[in-house]
Amino acid sequence: MISVDNISLAFEQRVLFKDVSIKFTPGNCYGIIGANGSGKSTFLKILSGELESDSGAVTVSRSDRIAVLKQDQFAFDEHTVMYTVMMGYGKLYDIMMEKDAIYEKEDFTEADGMRAAELEAEFAEMNGWEAESTAAVILDGLGISVDLHQKLMKDLDGGQKVRVLLAQALFGEPGILLLDEPTNNLDLESISWLENFLYDFPNTVIVVSHDRHFLNKVCTHVADIDYGKITLYVGNYDFCYQSVQIIQKQVRDDKKRREDKIAELRSFIQRFSANVAKSRQATSRKKLIDKLTIDDIKPSSRKFPYVGFKPARDCGRNILKTEDLGRTLEGERLFGKFSLDLGREDKAAFVGPMHLAKTELFRILAGEAEPDEGSFEWGTTITFSYYPKENSAWFESSLNL
Numbered sequence: 001m002i003s004v005d006n007i008s009l010a011f012e013q014r015v016l017f018k019d020v021s022i023k024f025t026p027g028n029c030y031g032i033i034g035a036n037g038s039g040k041s042t043f044l045k046i047l048s049g050e051l052e053s054d055s056g057a058v059t060v061s062r063s064d065r066i067a068v069l070k071q072d073q074f075a076f077d078e079h080t081v082m083y084t085v086m087m088g089y090g091k092l093y094d095i096m097m098e099k100d101a102i103y104e105k106e107d108f109t110e111a112d113g114m115r116a117a118e119l120e121a122e123f124a125e126m127n128g129w130e131a132e133s134t135a136a137v138i139l140d141g142l143g144i145s146v147d148l149h150q151k152l153m154k155d156l157d158g159g160q161k162v163r164v165l166l167a168q169a170l171f172g173e174p175g176i177l178l179l180d181e182p183t184n185n186l187d188l189e190s191i192s193w194l195e196n197f198l199y200d201f202p203n204t205v206i207v208v209s210h211d212r213h214f215l216n217k218v219c220t221h222v223a224d225i226d227y228g229k230i231t232l233y234v235g236n237y238d239f240c241y242q243s244v245q246i247i248q249k250q251v252r253d254d255k256k257r258r259e260d261k262i263a264e265l266r267s268f269i270q271r272f273s274a275n276v277a278k279s280r281q282a283t284s285r286k287k288l289i290d291k292l293t294i295d296d297i298k299p300s301s302r303k304f305p306y307v308g309f310k311p312a313r314d315c316g317r318n319i320l321k322t323e324d325l326g327r328t329l330e331g332e333r334l335f336g337k338f339s340l341d342l343g344r345e346d347k348a349a350f351v352g353p354m355h356l357a358k359t360e361l362f363r364i365l366a367g368e369a370e371p372d373e374g375s376f377e378w379g380t381t382i383t384f385s386y387y388p389k390e391n392s393a394w395f396e397s398s399l400n401l
Contacts, residue, residue, distance in 0.1 A: 001025050001064070002047060002176050002204065007056030009039075009046065016042060017053070018228040024176070029198055029205040031215040031237060034225030040208045043225065044068070044178050047206065064175025064204070065089075069182055070168065073161040077154035081144065081164050084153055085135040089172030092126050095119050131172075138167045141193040142186070143353065159185040159355070170197065179207040183214050188351055212237050265289050316381040317344050320365070325374035327360050334360050338374065359389050 003023045009016045016039040024030055032040045045051035047058060048068045060066065067088055076084040087093045099119045102112050123129070139149060142163040153161060162185040169177060183191050195217040198205055209215055215222070215237035222233045222240035233240040265285045272281065319342040326336035334357040342348060350358045363369040365376060366386035378384065 001061045002066075002206075003059045004047070005057050005059065007046060007053040007058065009042070009051075009053045015228050017230075020056070020228075020230050022223065022230050022232060024204050024206055026175070026204050027202060028220045029201070029207065029218050030232075031219040031222045032206060032208045032225065033215070033222060033237070033240070038225045039228075040225060041180050043230075044180055044206065044208060047176075048178055060176065065091075065172075066176045066178065067169045067172070067174035068178045069180055070165050071180070073158060073165070074154075076164075077152065079153055080150050081139065081153060081156070082132060082135060082149045084164055085139060085167045085171050086131055088168035088170070089126075089131070089174075092123070092128055092131060092172060095123050095126070096128065096131075099123065135167065135171055138170050138197075139164070141190070141197065142167055143190045163190070166194075173201075174203065176204045177201065177206070179205065179209075181209055182207060183209060183211050187353060187355075189353065262289055312383075313381065315344055316379050318379040319343055319346065319382060320376065320378055322365075322376040323374055325361070325364065325371050325376060327357070327364065327369075328372050329356070329360060336373070355389075362386065362388070 001023065003021075005021050006019045008018050008020070032043060034040050042051065046053050048066055049058070050068075076087070079087070083093075086096070099116060102108070102116045102119070105112060127134075136146065136149060140146070144160060144163055144167065148156065148160070153164065156164065166179075166182055166186075169179065169182075182194060186194065191211075191214060195214065198207075198218045205218070207215075207218070217236075219236045220234070222235065222237055224231045224233065224240065224244070233243050235243070265288060268281070269285050320340065321342070322338055322340045324336075325338040327334045334354065338361070340348070350361065352358065360369060364371050366384075366388075368386075368388075
């Protein structure tokens with residue numbers, strides 16, 4: 001269990017948290033939600049001990065080990081993928097390294113033998129002999145194939161590194177698991193695997209995510225950060241959203257009733273304050289008004305952006321047609337015989353494990369690459385925009401924020 005007691009944190013004049021208290025108990029998955037900049041990632045850093053709050057305390061059960069999804073993709077470049085994952089269970093990894101170092105000594109002593117025996121006992125108690133196979137299962141579930149397990153981290157691309165770091169956090173069944181945007185760079189199959197993993201995870205999970213569908217799948221509770229406070233709701237994201245709407249409606253209705261009551265009392269006072277017979281009643285109503293308080297209702301700090309696209313003209317019935325499109329790159333067949341007929345108001349999603357195939361298909365449709373076979377045609381009334389996966393060329397590298 002991890003508990004937070006009256007923590008506060010401010011950066012200069014901006015208050016992120018004010019006297020926040022909350023408990024996270026085993027067997028539950030807590031989704032942390034809030035507007036951009038509300039302090040979600042900062043809160044995880046406070047829980048992990050990476051950042052210290054201005055006041056208050058975070059208490060972790062003595063038997064619980066905290067695992068954190070690390071963000072530095074280059075910290076493990078000189079380590080293999082397998083060892084990087086196993087580093088997630090620091091104590092087990094340290095035992096492995098010390099044990100191997102002892103066995104590699106040329107002048108192996110009796111003391112070394114005794115120490116090695118102690119380490120072997122600890123290693124076995126921590127299921128060390130199954131560690132590599134367990135790590136392999138997690139890596140495979142997150143889309144890191146077996147042929148990559150013994151490669152150095154520096155040989156992986158950014159997306160693969162993120163998956164390995166996620167596997168590192170999941171490894172060794174930690175008592176408390178802190179995940180900041182874990183679905184970034186995961187395909188649908190890997191997200192589904194992660195959802196099932198967390199659903200069966202017996203300990204405490206605290207996750208920050210903007211993926212509503214993911215939160216609905218895995219969360220038993222939702223902690224909403226708003227105006228420096230954290231409100232805890234039982235249920236997944238949709239249940240939390242519905243609860244918030246009901247609570248806000250009740251607060252608005254209560255405020256409206258109070259406003260109507262005050263208006264009624266003021267009307268009575270205005271009509272009868274000069275009436276001697278009813279002056280006492282008017283006075284009592286003035287006192288009643290003083291007792292009726294109307295609290296300001298703060299709207300949520302979230303901003304709901306609206307992005308509208310107004311077409312210059314209505315599009316025709318035919319949007320896009322492809323016939324037997326195919327693409328081979330550096331001797332590897334990416335796709336072939338791809339035919340598609342998209343009409344007005346159709347929406348299409350391209351999914352699958354081969355990221356390069358999807359990227360090349362989009363480059364072909366955008367006119368940035370030529371197909372090796374087949375053809376495609378956009379409708380005569382169509383204009384389109386293309387947002388590429390690699391978009392660094394769109395930005396001026398010499399500028400900064």
